[in-house]
Amino acid sequence: MKVAFQGEPGAYSEQAVFNYFGDVETVPPESFDAMFDSVVAGKSDMALAPIENSLAGSIHQNYDLLLRHDLHIVGEYLLRVRHCLIANLGVKKEDITKAISHPQALGQCAAYLRSHGIKAEQVYDTAGSVNMLKESGARDVAAIASKRAAELYGMQILEEGIEDNAENYTRFLAVGRESTVPKEEAKTSIVFTLKNQPGALFKALSVFALRDLDLTKIESRPLQGKPWEYLFYIDFIGSMYDDVSKRALDHLGEYAVMLRVLGSYPRFRG
Amino acid sequence: MKVAFQGEPGAYSEQAVFNYFGDVETVPPESFDAMFDSVVAGKSDMALAPIENSLAGSIHQNYDLLLRHDLHIVGEYLLRVRHCLIANLGVKKEDITKAISHPQALGQCAAYLRSHGIKAEQVYDTAGSVNMLKESGARDVAAIASKRAAELYGMQILEEGIEDNAENYTRFLAVGRESTVPKEEAKTSIVFTLKNQPGALFKALSVFALRDLDLTKIESRPLQGKPWEYLFYIDFIGSMYDDVSKRALDHLGEYAVMLRVLGSYPRFRG
Numbered sequence: 001m002k003v004a005f006q007g008e009p010g011a012y013s014e015q016a017v018f019n020y021f022g023d024v025e026t027v028p029p030e031s032f033d034a035m036f037d038s039v040v041a042g043k044s045d046m047a048l049a050p051i052e053n054s055l056a057g058s059i060h061q062n063y064d065l066l067l068r069h070d071l072h073i074v075g076e077y078l079l080r081v082r083h084c085l086i087a088n089l090g091v092k093k094e095d096i097t098k099a100i101s102h103p104q105a106l107g108q109c110a111a112y113l114r115s116h117g118i119k120a121e122q123v124y125d126t127a128g129s130v131n132m133l134k135e136s137g138a139r140d141v142a143a144i145a146s147k148r149a150a151e152l153y154g155m156q157i158l159e160e161g162i163e164d165n166a167e168n169y170t171r172f173l174a175v176g177r178e179s180t181v182p183k184e185e186a187k188t189s190i191v192f193t194l195k196n197q198p199g200a201l202f203k204a205l206s207v208f209a210l211r212d213l214d215l216t217k218i219e220s221r222p223l224q225g226k227p228w229e230y231l232f233y234i235d236f237i238g239s240m241y242d243d244v245s246k247r248a249l250d251h252l253g254e255y256a257v258m259l260r261v262l263g264s265y266p267r268f269r270g
Numbered sequence: 271m272k273v274a275f276q277g278e279p280g281a282y283s284e285q286a287v288f289n290y291f292g293d294v295e296t297v298p299p300e301s302f303d304a305m306f307d308s309v310v311a312g313k314s315d316m317a318l319a320p321i322e323n324s325l326a327g328s329i330h331q332n333y334d335l336l337l338r339h340d341l342h343i344v345g346e347y348l349l350r351v352r353h354c355l356i357a358n359l360g361v362k363k364e365d366i367t368k369a370i371s372h373p374q375a376l377g378q379c380a381a382y383l384r385s386h387g388i389k390a391e392q393v394y395d396t397a398g399s400v401n402m403l404k405e406s407g408a409r410d411v412a413a414i415a416s417k418r419a420a421e422l423y424g425m426q427i428l429e430e431g432i433e434d435n436a437e438n439y440t441r442f443l444a445v446g447r448e449s450t451v452p453k454e455e456a457k458t459s460i461v462f463t464l465k466n467q468p469g470a471l472f473k474a475l476s477v478f479a480l481r482d483l484d485l486t487k488i489e490s491r492p493l494q495g496k497p498w499e500y501l502f503y504i505d506f507i508g509s510m511y512d513d514v515s516k517r518a519l520d521h522l523g524e525y526a527v528m529l530r531v532l533g534s535y536p537r538f539r540g
Binding site (some may be wrong): 053197201205206217221224230 | 322323324326327330435437464468469471472473475476477479480482483485487488489490491492494496500
């Protein structure tokens with residue numbers, strides 16, 4: 001099996017692929033767009049797309065890509081993000097004056113860097129910063145990336161778990177060309193639009209509340225070309241193949257201008 | 271009056287300040303954080319913070335900053351974003367092989383750039399890209415920024431309105447130290463958290479739906495340190511000083527774990 005992820009070898013997304021799928025072949029497209037295209041074109045069997053970080057919030061681009069492509073969500077995975085301070089071999093922690101990494105990783109270690117008097121400099125991605133650091137040979141610079149990135153490039157980990165907030169998780173969605181019928185407790189992801197009128201969202205949520213279906217996520221996105229009208233993304237506990245969820249979706253169809261089920265999939269159990 | 275905006279002279283935010291406030295003194299802090307701090311410390315009387323773009327979605331950082339600071343929303347403004355292709359004097363459009371700008375501006379002109387065979391390169395901000403281009407003197411590079419940025423740096427506009435989608439608006443919020451009582455039709459912005467239980471959001475929305483109060487925006491944000499619990503931001507038509515809205519907010523208080531009114535302010539009329 002071939003699984004696409006966005007980023008370089010050693011990226012957190014690559015770690016998530018191995019944790020979730022086991023020992024598979026990986027395909028690393030350059031962008032989220034190319035990652036989805038790779039599955040559509042059959043160059044990959046699946047993609048593992050980051051959709052939400054517990055600190056930074058949703059990765060909206062992947063929500064938009066889910067909507068634009070005729071693919072199905074078949075699974076979810078939660079990765080605990082642990083940032084490492086990585087340096088060239090023999091470098092000591094007190095030599096470090098600058099850290100390079102992706103802006104989000106730098107932001108998540110801001111207090112750590114400040115308290116150690118280390119300046120932050122943005123680069124394209126986390127694993128790439130390790131590669132850059134190795135090539136430069138710099139001895140006063142550290143990269144912030146995953147343990148796997150340090151190992152992959154044969155670099156030294158000065159400290160592990162330097163993120164300011166330990167509750168740092170990224171949720172990934174496994175996306176494929178075929179839908180699956182989940183056997184375990186399931187989640188379903190949907191996207192819909194509503195008429196722009198008072199109470200519209202309240203009515204839409206009633207189809208879940210009246211059936212005691214638990215929402216785990218709601219997200220609104222502006223509709224391209226229609227300023228201040230919104231797309232809604234909802235995740236709820238249930239499978240589109242069970243009766244109650246089916247009726248809730250039928251009921252929602254009465255109010256929605258557009259409704260698409262992106263997939264029902266086993267709920268992640270850590 | 272002194273008004274803080276984030277960005278360099280010539281930024282779209284600066285244009286919004288002059289359109290909304292008229293001829294005021296501007297204070298340009300480097301970051302959104304510094305912009306809010308500037309108002310808190312009394313270095314500025316107001317800040318004008320971009321909160322949402324009709325294509326790109328919400329600027330989450332400013333939602334978080336509204337929550338972290340004890341300031342009040344006192345107004346809103348909608349800016350139509352028109353991107354210009356800007357070059358050094360005497361350069362012709364057919365000479366351009368590369369465009370530099372903020373990633374969001376590049377993204378909003380992606381189809382235009384592709385159809386003209388122009389490569390995109392990311393830089394820190396739109397107005398800054400014009401300054402960089404002027405200093406470099408490059409004759410095969412264009413910057414993408416506002417008309418005002420071109421005029422400010424004495425540069426040439428090769429084409430105006432190169433954005434792929436004309437429905438490109440940015441909504442700004444005027445933020446000050448004192449709340450105001452709006453006299454015209456008002457909007458109110460609130461933020462709240464709920465117990466993590468089925469139907470919680472449905473109940474919360476009922477306080478508006480049962481009183482025919484129209485929501486214009488709903489946004490969810492992860493709660494820092496509590497993975498998969500959410501803050502909700504809602505805008506509705508009404509003023510916290512009118513009876514119906516007051517009752518709705520009291521009613522919401524019965525369900526909410528935390529509830530804060532960020533401000534009531536005149537609704538923008540273009």
